[in-house]
Amino acid sequence: QPWIIYAHHDTDNTHLHIVTSRIAPDGHKIQHDHERRRSQVVIDKILGTDREQETENDLHAAKQYSFSSFAQFKAVMTSMGYEVFQKEEQVYIKQGGRIQKKIPLAEIEALFQKKYQD
Incomplete structure (x- = not known):
């Protein structure tokens, strides 16, 4: 799965973007519904955030x-x-x-x- 990560510091909110294709190597569409919610759960888990x-x-x-x-x-x-x-x-x-x-x-x-x- 190809991806690129870009971090930038040109705003008050330093952050990064992760960009990838929504097409899996086998050709099927990768589900992206509620992406923000699902990724926030993972971020909270990694950071140990309650x-x-x-x-x-x-x-x-x-x-x-x-x-x-x-x-x-x-x-x-x-x-x-x-x-x-x-x-x-x-x-x-x-x-x-x-x-x-x-x-x-x-x-x-x-x-x-x-x-x-x-």
């Missing part, structure tokens, strides 16, 4: 901030590398192509209440 625990730690750290809106909470989590979105009464915290945590919106809103009580 993404669930990291998310818990980051969420705990984010809760130490004072918020007056969901947008502010979202901005803090985004700065930590997460995608955060609300659907109905749930808040979803996503990273590495996967939802890492789902919490009730009321839990985030309680942080706003706490700010005004302190």
Whole structure:
């Protein structure tokens, strides 16, 4: 299987690209559905990353901030590398192509209440 790896440092996010053919030597198409998710699992395993625990730690750290809106909470989590979105009464915290945590919106809103009580 031919491949090439190219690393570059011309952005704030130093990274590499691995490029290969999606056709196997025997001529069949190599499956590439959900490639990002599947590769993230392998990366986490190689690096010994416990993404669930990291998310818990980051969420705990984010809760130490004072918020007056969901947008502010979202901005803090985004700065930590997460995608955060609300659907109905749930808040979803996503990273590495996967939802890492789902919490009730009321839990985030309680942080706003706490700010005004302190």
